[in-house]
Amino acid sequence: MNTAKTHTLLLIDDKPANLIALKSMLEHPNREIICCQSANEGLQILLKEKISLILVDVQMPEMDGYEFVEIIKQHPDTANIPTIFVTAISDEPKYINKAYDLGAIDFLFKPLITEVTRKKVDSFLKIWDYDQQLKSLNEKLQVKNSELEQFANIIAHDLKTPLNNIKSLIDFIEEEHVLDLKEEATGLFEMVKTSAMDMSKLIDDLLHYSKNVENNEGKESIHILTEINGIIKLIDTDNNIKINKENLNHNILFQPVAFKQIIQNLLSNAIKYNDKDVTEINILYSELDKKISISDNGPGIPENQHEKVFDMFYTLGKTSRGDSGTGIGLNLVKKLAERNDVTVHFNNNYTEGTEVIISNLITS
Incomplete structure (x- = not known):
């Protein structure tokens, strides 16, 4: 044999x-x-x-x-x-x-020398084996990640149709029969309406995640101030929100779509979770450290949750405005950051609110 x-x-x-x-x-x-x-x-x-x-x-x-x-x-x-x-x-x-x-x-x-030659060859063949095993595991992991992303996309699309039907029925009941409901039924109806809205937001976020995490276009030279100004215009801000920008007149290498998604998520969170009468957000670029920091005057995040909040579906509960997140946004931020070879983390020493830092940026 x-x-x-x-x-x-x-x-x-x-x-x-x-x-x-x-x-x-x-x-x-x-x-x-x-x-x-x-x-x-x-x-x-x-x-x-x-x-x-x-x-x-x-x-x-x-x-x-x-x-x-x-x-x-x-x-x-x-x-x-x-x-x-x-x-x-x-x-x-x-x-x-x-x-x-x-x-x-x-x-x-x-x-x-026979024994030296054999030992060297044996050692390098073991290294070759480890390298092949690592490549195999990495390929399997990439396949699994791709399958999970496709699964999320498919499930989200499949859930959209029945959920839209539910939302249409809710709108019909609200317009035509809400006055006919008894007080107890009115409370239950509001719970159903809120649950449908939460589910709709979760599905939208899943679709958004699966679409953007697969986006792998090359890095380009982007102007920080121009990109951030464009993002701020898209965010629903009012007179009670002040955004200060400092030293942003610089260019960095980044995937344009990924940069927009990261900044938009971080700014939206800083606004959504703020508990002050006036929301203050500071955006700063440091030439020395090659990093962008986004800080706010909100309630802050406990240090023991600084890593957890980047996990998929992990949330901090209700915001001061009464709504809640889906736990997808910051996981998307982390994925897009990794795809651009940068890190996103919270400043553990920041005590007046929350400071998120995007570091290891490459200037262009």
Whole structure:
């Protein structure tokens, strides 16, 4: 019965005797070892075989080991294959540095020591295995996330139709029969009406989330002040809301749609959850720290909930204005921030309200 091969090794050396000796050191039941006598032949093999590790001689005619490694590191299908140089060249730092600069992971110096050669190869094959497992888990996670996002989108769309029917019936009852309802029934009717509105908002937020979290357009240079001014115009503000802007005349690299969604969510929360007669919001860009801070004079968020509020469906309950969030907005903020390689977090030392910080911004 044939044993399945776990790894395929590629050995490249222009001298057959060296290949025979190296192959004998590395033979193992779980390995397939392919030998070739030129770098060009090695490149042809890489087009056809899935290689776990390459051992290549430095000094070869036509194309030497350095040139070979430089070529394979430029191709995405072969760039991550671990490569070890086998050489009789002096172990001077200039040669070693050149190899590492090209992307090699180690050196083996001739004459080869059998036990050292075996242990190095065993170690790098384990690293290869871990790397493959990590890639596999990451691919599965991406598939699961995509499926969950599609599921949320489908469910939200499917719930829309019956909910719209319920809302239409509620509107009809309210217009035609609300005066006929007894006092107790009127209270129950208001509960049904409120529940329908809450459910409608939840579905809208789910649709909004699934649409925006999949949006992966490239980063662009955006003008902070221009974008924020546009967002403020879209938010329903009144005379009791004051928004102060400081040092926003700068450009950063960001996905435009993602930036709008993040700022709009944070500003909307600062307004919705504020308990003061006059809502004050400060938006500041720090050139030194490369961050945007949004602070308010609201009731603040307990420090032990600073991380929880970014979880899907986690809410702080009713706002001072009587409505409640769905627990989706801040999770969307977190996702969009991660997609742009920035972080969003609360300032634990801010005690006069809430301060949210968008950090690790890249200027343009």
